[in-house]
Amino acid sequence: MGRKAAFNEGIIQKKGPGRKAKKQKDPVFPNALKDTGVKTLSRRQKLRAKKRLKKQLERGASQKLKEDKITSEKRKVKNDLDSNLGNHTKTNSVQKQNGFSDENKSWLKPKKRKASIESKKKLAVKEINDSDGEERNLEKSNSESSDSEDNADDGHVQVGSLNDLSDDSECDNDEFDGSQEENEESGSDKSESEDDDEEDGNESDEDLLPIERKNKKLKKELAEDKKLAAEELALNIASQEKFQFPSNEEDKIISLQEVQQRMREVITVLADFSKLRDKEHSRREYLDILKQDLCTYYSYNEFLMEKFMQLFPLSELVEFLEASEVQRPLTIRTNSLKTRRRDLAQALINRGVNLDPVGKWSKVGLVIYSSQVPIGATPEYLAGHYIIQGASSLLPVMALAPQENERILDMSAAPGGKASHIAAVMKNTGVLFANDINRDRIKAVVGNFHRLGVVNSVITCMDGRKYPQTLKDFDRVLLDAPCTGTGVASKDPSVKTSKDEQDIQRCYNLQRQLLLAAIDCVNAKSTTGGYIVYSTCSILPEENEWVIDYALKKRNVKLVSTELDFGTEGFVNYRQHRFHPTMKLSRRFYPHTHNMDGFFVAKLKKWSNTIPQLNDDLDEIEADDIDSPEGEEEEEVADPSPPKKKKLKINKSISKKQGGESDNKKQKEKILKING
Amino acid sequence: MKRLSEERTKILFEKLTKYIGPNVKLLIERPDGLYCFREQKDRVYYVSEKIANLANTIPPDLLISVGTCFGKFTKTNKFRLHVTALSYLAPYAHAKIWLKHAAEQQFLYGNHVSKSGLGRISENTEKYQGVIVFNMSDVPLGFGVAAKSTVECKNADPLSSVCFHQADIGEYIRSEEDLL
Numbered sequence: 001m002g003r004k005a006a007f008n009e010g011i012i013q014k015k016g017p018g019r020k021a022k023k024q025k026d027p028v029f030p031n032a033l034k035d036t037g038v039k040t041l042s043r044r045q046k047l048r049a050k051k052r053l054k055k056q057l058e059r060g061a062s063q064k065l066k067e068d069k070i071t072s073e074k075r076k077v078k079n080d081l082d083s084n085l086g087n088h089t090k091t092n093s094v095q096k097q098n099g100f101s102d103e104n105k106s107w108l109k110p111k112k113r114k115a116s117i118e119s120k121k122k123l124a125v126k127e128i129n130d131s132d133g134e135e136r137n138l139e140k141s142n143s144e145s146s147d148s149e150d151n152a153d154d155g156h157v158q159v160g161s162l163n164d165l166s167d168d169s170e171c172d173n174d175e176f177d178g179s180q181e182e183n184e185e186s187g188s189d190k191s192e193s194e195d196d197d198e199e200d201g202n203e204s205d206e207d208l209l210p211i212e213r214k215n216k217k218l219k220k221e222l223a224e225d226k227k228l229a230a231e232e233l234a235l236n237i238a239s240q241e242k243f244q245f246p247s248n249e250e251d252k253i254i255s256l257q258e259v260q261q262r263m264r265e266v267i268t269v270l271a272d273f274s275k276l277r278d279k280e281h282s283r284r285e286y287l288d289i290l291k292q293d294l295c296t297y298y299s300y301n302e303f304l305m306e307k308f309m310q311l312f313p314l315s316e317l318v319e320f321l322e323a324s325e326v327q328r329p330l331t332i333r334t335n336s337l338k339t340r341r342r343d344l345a346q347a348l349i350n351r352g353v354n355l356d357p358v359g360k361w362s363k364v365g366l367v368i369y370s371s372q373v374p375i376g377a378t379p380e381y382l383a384g385h386y387i388i389q390g391a392s393s394l395l396p397v398m399a400l401a402p403q404e405n406e407r408i409l410d411m412s413a414a415p416g417g418k419a420s421h422i423a424a425v426m427k428n429t430g431v432l433f434a435n436d437i438n439r440d441r442i443k444a445v446v447g448n449f450h451r452l453g454v455v456n457s458v459i460t461c462m463d464g465r466k467y468p469q470t471l472k473d474f475d476r477v478l479l480d481a482p483c484t485g486t487g488v489a490s491k492d493p494s495v496k497t498s499k500d501e502q503d504i505q506r507c508y509n510l511q512r513q514l515l516l517a518a519i520d521c522v523n524a525k526s527t528t529g530g531y532i533v534y535s536t537c538s539i540l541p542e543e544n545e546w547v548i549d550y551a552l553k554k555r556n557v558k559l560v561s562t563e564l565d566f567g568t569e570g571f572v573n574y575r576q577h578r579f580h581p582t583m584k585l586s587r588r589f590y591p592h593t594h595n596m597d598g599f600f601v602a603k604l605k606k607w608s609n610t611i612p613q614l615n616d617d618l619d620e621i622e623a624d625d626i627d628s629p630e631g632e633e634e635e636e637v638a639d640p641s642p643p644k645k646k647k648l649k650i651n652k653s654i655s656k657k658q659g660g661e662s663d664n665k666k667q668k669e670k671i672l673k674i675n676g
Numbered sequence: 677m678k679r680l681s682e683e684r685t686k687i688l689f690e691k692l693t694k695y696i697g698p699n700v701k702l703l704i705e706r707p708d709g710l711y712c713f714r715e716q717k718d719r720v721y722y723v724s725e726k727i728a729n730l731a732n733t734i735p736p737d738l739l740i741s742v743g744t745c746f747g748k749f750t751k752t753n754k755f756r757l758h759v760t761a762l763s764y765l766a767p768y769a770h771a772k773i774w775l776k777h778a779a780e781q782q783f784l785y786g787n788h789v790s791k792s793g794l795g796r797i798s799e800n801t802e803k804y805q806g807v808i809v810f811n812m813s814d815v816p817l818g819f820g821v822a823a824k825s826t827v828e829c830k831n832a833d834p835l836s837s838v839c840f841h842q843a844d845i846g847e848y849i850r851s852e853e854d855l856l
Contacts, residue, residue, distance in 0.1 A: 347813075376849075377849060379780060379784065379811060379815060379817065379845075380815070382784065382817075382845040382846060382848055382849065383815045383816065383817070383845055384763075384845075407730075431726070431727050431730055442740050443852060443853055443855070444852065445740075446740060446741050446745075446855055446856060447848050447852040447855050449741070450744065450745065450760040450763075450848075450855065451845070451848045453763045455723070455724075455743050455744050455763075456724070456727060456743070457741070457742070457743070458727060458730065458731045458734065458739070458741075458742050458743075459739075459740040459741040459742070460734050460738050460739055460740060461738055461739075461740050462734075462735075462738045470733065470734060470735070471730075471733055471734070
């Protein structure tokens, strides 16, 4: 049962400029707007610049004088550390004279200096008013010697010395403060210096146009933004380094971006779990968080996400989910009954279609990249020269490898893509039975068959499970079973949320019944065939390997190679399941590795028409999906199969009783090698 | 699935002769085995005898289609050809007309063919003869009835129709539901 392809009609991509569009030259900026580093000034500007320079020089000279004075004063202060009050007043007076200007701002820190000056002043005042008792008390508390206090009045020197002490410390402090200030300044330098720059710029760019000024401003802002972004990035990296496990209380709604961020973090933690983990949380908890994030980010329901997490390693999982979001490329199959691929490609290229062969593995597939006409309504399409069909749908028919003059059955054929492919491979010889249970969808089969010129077909509409009662002795049967469609989430996103355990159970029960019916339809004695191909567009092992495994136990069939040289091997071990070791002959296809829809193909060969009779109780157990190893053994022993296979299986059962599971597996493979 | 009655066989062959003339017998006498016309629910299917026998094993209400559907008998017992018969009519056709590229799309939407859209016409086409319509690259597009003979076409008004539309391959999209 295939799915209807999403026809990307209506999306017409324009190619190149229109017929009438003249090719324009690249825009040329006027010279005035060009941003060359050095600018030639006009005569007046030059004059003005000269004047400005003169003024600056004059100003600079006067400033220099002042500066010299100040520096000398400073030196004095520093050198005559044990000098007296007068000096202080002098320096004070000098400092008072100083104004704050652009020239001295690099070393002059107006406010703080003021404060220090004030403190000095205060000290001086204190010294002058030293006779106060309170002051004395204060100084007592400062643990000064009582003697020096008593001699306060007469001993300028002593006081001076005291002052000097304090002065010393103050000076030290000053210096220290200065350095500190500088440090602080350098810390907050950026903003200030930027402001300064701006001012400078404004001064020098007075003659610039407003737009130029704006441009400069913008550039500056951009640079700032960049810097901030870089900082933020650094912050992010820092946050990435250590992932904080979210506490349960914060069940806030967070943005999709945060979810994505967290997903990435959790995956990195899980990749190197022992090193990066938070000791208080188990792997399970991490996985739960990841699952929930994946569910919200890709909008799956939890059940399906859990299935996928069991199926893929984490790194692959994200790739798969990502690939399931985007549409697969549109592919068509050439109808070899009516035309050849080369001719069709030429005809379509003439209609403005951009296409390529789908790959070396197919001689009939074409990939459509873009098209100016709706690809599902060209005269070539209507004349039956091609059919729109996913690349993955070519695989089951290639695996089936129909031969001419055979009797072939497609059990769930709608909309007839694969069935018409079979007819094309058979070159309209033999008989092709196309069946589907859905009366509405069977109309699509009728339409496609007549359009494509398939004349050897019988189209029926019945329950596939009852087909063996109606007709048997087919050489080959293709069963493209109805499935949950988890491999084609890009085509039908409703799959993501609508499936649960029960749906899958329903699906694989139906698939098992259909597969058994398909096997029953085949004649094992056919000279050319006796093959069954089972395919689904789901990637869950429940619907694939498990169904095949069930059929292997129930009927006299064996897995054979699909002859497809790509695709990944089917699972032999999946969680608690141990499937038949030949299961690796089946093929799986994934959207992220093979760029086609998720798909499963297995080819079975029927080697005996007898249906093995099994114990009914075991049947029921099997139906209840309990894979008990004991049941298997008994069943196998009871199995009246040919001697070679039986021996193998008995060996297996013995080894199962003896050793552990891993040993058992190895032994199985060994036996296989010996036998095969 | 049953054989066509004597009367209905006659009606069917008369109809087919309008389009492919004496080539009708080529449909019956084929080098690659026996082919026959079978009728089910008033629809006529053209199919190899081998396949017809196999299809007989399927219960009639579950059988949808066998081989190629040629058309159906109306309630008034007239035969109407379906577009699905085109693949057998086109190679044996007696009278053909070819459409210009511009008129191609118009015909595929179910319109008659006007003189302006006519690219070529086979000689000595009679009036009201069945004709097969092709595009200029010889892809069969459908069939109809000539509204004018070849001679009349030569000096006809550009807007007058030269071929009445009966069936075209656009129906595969337009009316997939009731193809049969």
